[in-house]
Amino acid sequence: MMERASNFISNNRRYIPVLATAILAFSAYGIGAIYFEGLRNPQVFLNLFRNSSYLLISAIGMTFVILSGGIDLSVSGIVVLTTVVSAALLRAGWNPWAVILLVIAMGMTMGVVMGSFIVYLKVQPFIATLAGMWFARGMCFFISDNAIEINHPTFKILGQTRLLIPGLKELADKQGIPAPYISIPVVVGFVILIAAVFLAHFTRFGRTVYAIGGNQQSARLMGLPVNRTLLLVYTFNGFCSVMAGLAFALFVSSGHGLYAPGFELDVIASVVIGGTLLTGGSGYVIGTLFGVMVLAITQALIQFIGSLSSWWTKIVIGVLMLIFIGVQAWLTNRKGGRRASLDAQAYRRPRQRLALVAGVLLTIIVLAIIFIPRLITPSAGSTPVSDQCEVKPFRKDEAASLIADGAVVAYHRLAGPNCIDEMYAIYPDGRVVGDNGTSQVEANKDPAALTSMLMTIRDEYGWFTDEIVDTYHVPCRQCYAHYVIIVHDGQEKGTTAVDGGVSMPPGYGYTLAVIRNFLPVMPPAP
């Protein structure tokens, strides 16, 4: 029986990583669904796909690149360049379909160029695509410094059309819940997925990709068109990146060069977790779908658990990658045959193995000593009240009207542990007025101190320079969202930011600190 199981494992070794990922994805969802009623909602399940459609599309292209033994770091660059170019062209009044065709051509051209560098000039894929990413991200800022909104009706239709799923609609009607739906990018993603599965496993091109990934030298000696295939692989990935960029543009309906930081790492992680060997030559395109699902479910679970912050996603992804890479390293080392076992005899002495185990244990223990106190401290102090905070949009008009009334500083603060909503105004004569919706406070400060504060904000913190830009995103559960307008010397500038470290410029933090020194104490809101 044991022997049979072991035979089965060695005969089907290739499928183990894919199966493991699939099982992981479904069991993670299943366990989540047991604990959280919200996850059982079919719409929440479909949202996993809606929210990660661009990740799926991009990961499919990346699968081919990694299967061929290369890597492409330029995906996030092409994604943001697509959002910026399409937003800029739509703003200039272009036909949306022409825009889509143009950006697809642009992405494929970038793929061809990077591919030629790799194939013909023998530049390492890592470096060539890295230069590609820098180029693409840099170009975004030649086009526009600020985010460009996309409000073309065609893009709205593409992004917001709800596609009902035939079987599920009747089921939902029976239970009396709104019919679950998916979006057009999800369908596009699955169409590309099916095409990619066909391409990888049923065509000459796909077999060549696997052969190149297995051993490029032998593939060349076998007379396979290595150069052409590699070029096609990078072109296909350029196409996928652009499609992902379009899906992303529909998702956020705007374009900016700083979007999607570190997106290429998510893409690579989902391909690896999907069971594709990073050295190339082994893996399945369908595994990438499961890898993307694992990432999406991890994110959803962390959101549902609530007390865990978003950075746990990165740690979980890292651990998952470690496990998958470790298992694959073990599987590859196992099949090495006689030569590998000879090597193993020479390399692996029992003492060294002992040292390894001791070392790993030591590392884990030390890391635990460092991190466990951190984990315990915040949870003791936090209150469950904060979990239900709905962050409202900034009341920018109200702040602007305060400025129009003669205030030099208008400061709107939202969210935070107690879910506040406070508006402050500081007038040139030192009068400070605050309002949190239920009560008002007023204080008088020294006007000279106010002037020197404004000078400091202008000169030392560079409030009116380009360093201070809008960096708003959805705040974490303990974070405040800020909107500050400052008027000084005929200059007026209002920007948004969020605590919690994602991108707030340093000068903004210092400015908030000195403004806060000026504010009267606000009685807690009910």
Add this chain to the structure above:
Amino acid sequence: MNKPANFSRTWKKITENRIFFPLVLFLLILFFDFLFIPGFFNIENRDGNLYGSLIDILRNGSVVSLLAIGMTLVIATGGIDLSVGAVMAISASVAGILMNPSALKNEVFFVTDPTYTFQPLWVVICVALFVAILCGLWNGMLVAYMKIQPMVATLILMIAGRGIAQLITNGLRVQITYRPFSVIGQGWFILPFSLYIVLFMLLATWLFTRRTAIGMFIESVGINFRSSFFSGVKEKNIKLLVYIICGLTAGIAGLVASSNIRTSDANNIGLFTELDAILAVVIGGTSMSGGRFSLVASVIGAMVMQAVTQSMYAIGVPAFALQAIKAVVVILVILLFSEQARNFIRSLGSKKQEV
């Protein structure tokens, strides 16, 4: 007859020196600055300290130089360390939290007292560097003992590292107001203090690798780890060692970077610097497949990257758009450094002999 032969021999000697190509590149960029940017070479003397664009290049290039020192050794063994940016963030976060632990109280609490610190400075630096060394140890373990491809093994920490850094600071930017810490990145003793750190690390690593057999072991592992194993070099320990050194230099770089902006920002410190460091090593002429290395050439390579950045700023290219230009420069440099181009330049000397 004698003279040209002599010339060609000297020319060959010069061009075969590893520092030649990066240095020529550096001087070319400075020459460009000399032609197009008035006042680029002005150096001001303020209270005995020197300021100016040239000094800025040296100062701002110090972070990448530090990383390049560690990265050179890793690349020389045929590896690569993608996690240095994340390790920088981790060490900066540890340092930040030890000096200003208020971030753990779930609030943004600004300490404005420049003499306040939770732990003394030496504890802060030691603990931060110790954690950085642990990160290096982790990478080294995966690469040397688990036999995972270096790029893959360090990718794990690259992804998880920023999460860990945010975990340490509870996801907040920790403001560092403690004055003595800011000396690391902002202090000046005639020249910027960070420059002395680079020089010290360069000297220490150079002595460590070139005045002992370790440098040779590293090169032999990079050229062929199997044959170096069979000739008695403990290749696993060598690999472990280089990743630990790389972790240490990344930790120091993290301290310099956080001291520079007086903030420990888990999300942005060291973002994309791993790529800068690798490119600095490539410009320095160390082959990505391992083998011979030159620490000085890598540091000059880092300065080349910084010189490009600084010149573009001086011309008035906006910070973000700069990346596009950097990409073009990088590709040009790599093409220029390809074997064909090198051989062409070397042949300039020998052609003279034929004529």
